[in-house]
Amino acid sequence: MIEEIGDDSEIERSSAKALSRTSIFCYGVGHMLNDVTSACWFTYLLLFLTEIGLTPRDAATVMLSGQIADAFATILAGELLDRFGHFKFCHAAGSVLVAISFSSVFGGCLPCKIFRAQSAALQTIGYSFFAAIFNVGWAATQVSHMSMVNCITLNPTSRVVLASCRNACTMVANLGLYAIAFAIFNLFSVRTSIDIENQYRWIAYLSILFGCCFVGIFLVGTKEPSLKQHIQSKNCQRISWKFWFKKVLYYQVAIVYVLTRIVANVSQALLTFYVINDLRMSQSSKAVVPAIIYICSFGVSITLQEMRWSGRRLKAFFTFGAVLWTFSGAGILFLSSNLSSLMYLLAISIGVANALMTVTGVSMQSFLVGKELYGSAFVYASLGFLDKVSCGLALYVLESYQSSSPSLGACDATGRRLSISRYGLGLVPALCAILGVGVTYTMDLRTGSNALLEPLLV
Secondary structure, rough: OOOHHHHHHHHHHHOOOOOOOOOOOHHHHHHHHHHHHHHHHHHHHHHHHHOOOOHHHHHHHHHHHHHHHHHHHHHHHHHHHEEEOHHHHHHHHHHHHHHHHHHHHOOOOOHHHHHHHHHHHHHHHHHHHHHHHHHHHHHHHHHHHHHHHHOOOHHHHHHHHHHHHHHHHHHHHHHHHHHHHHHHHHHHOOOOOOHHHHHHHHHHHHHHHHHHHHHHHHHHHHHOOHHHHHHHHHHOOOOOOOHHHHHHHHHHHHHHHHHHHHHHHHHHHHHHHHHHHHHHOOOOOHHHHHHHHHHHHHHHHHOOOOOOHHHHHHHHHHOOOHHHHHHHHHHHHHOOOHHHHHHHHHHHHHHHHHHHHHHHHHHHHHHOOOOOOOOOHHHHHHHHHHHHHHHHHHHHHHHHHHHHHEEEEEEHHHOOEHHHHHHHHHHHHHHHHHHHHHHHOOOOOOOOOOHOOOOOOO
């Protein structure tokens, strides 16, 4: 008995130590296949589908079908992980499904080829089918990767740095996508819808190859978390979902996380429409402007890893990011095509704001979970469910309104094109950011220890 208690104490002491840079790096790169395909999904899917002839509403339907499939798969993956564990197996299986299905999302319409028809309904169904399959695999990978954070370490500082490293790797993955897209857009000339399909198919193939290399590093360099097995060996009872629903902090973190994801995803989806249709910038700007955003986000994420943290500081940095987004949104609303070069300055501001809000917003989930490891997957899965549904519905509403209001394409006296892209990109993220700040300052993020005051990296 004494030896068993000693073993338990040793495991907990070991898990409370700060992680090494190698462990943090191997974990951080594990989501890069998801990141690069997600960046392509939100940045180019709606643009691609409308360019090959689908209406904005049909294009939004394809995205919504993927988001809904993602949402329910997220819940299922969370439940299975809480019951059985095996994080790395779930991660690997999801990655395989993502790699196989993603090229078909940006490929030709398979049902159209089978039935030798090109109706809008058949195209919508065909693309929606592969979008749903892709998002099922994406959800399995995401939930398993995010849930591992609290099972890898009990050290609050290491949990924040894992989130920060993961976010930094997200930036690298996004930059990889935009480098690939920039090369493809400049190498391939476009004359027909077939040329457009070939462009995006090559972007998809190269993105998959890029992401799979880092999945391999993750699977080799990251061990299956031992904390969950340790808790199971102590015969701890599985935490019911009712436990989380009784926590006020759960709802607060859920609102902040969903609002943060809406800020990131809506802005990413509408950005290419805005720079091409509203500002009349060159085709290469579809890759250059998003790349600037992610370069800035990457730099900020790296800087955040070297700081000392507390609950109060998380709130302060989230607030600063939200204020930056509010000013950026105002600039987007009033920027005309004659001053389109100022978009590069706005991209810097947006990049900094996104990094600040994402790192701090995701880190708040670790405060919520704490040491309640045998239920952490449900937390990440349920928040992911809300994220997918809310983002999908937001984009569907925006695109549907664009379909029903063609008069929005007119220009005002200053030469500004009045479009759903301009209003959606300028107002929706800014309003969500402001609302997120209000909720953040109602949270109690005290940990009861000084662990977060340690440096993030050792």
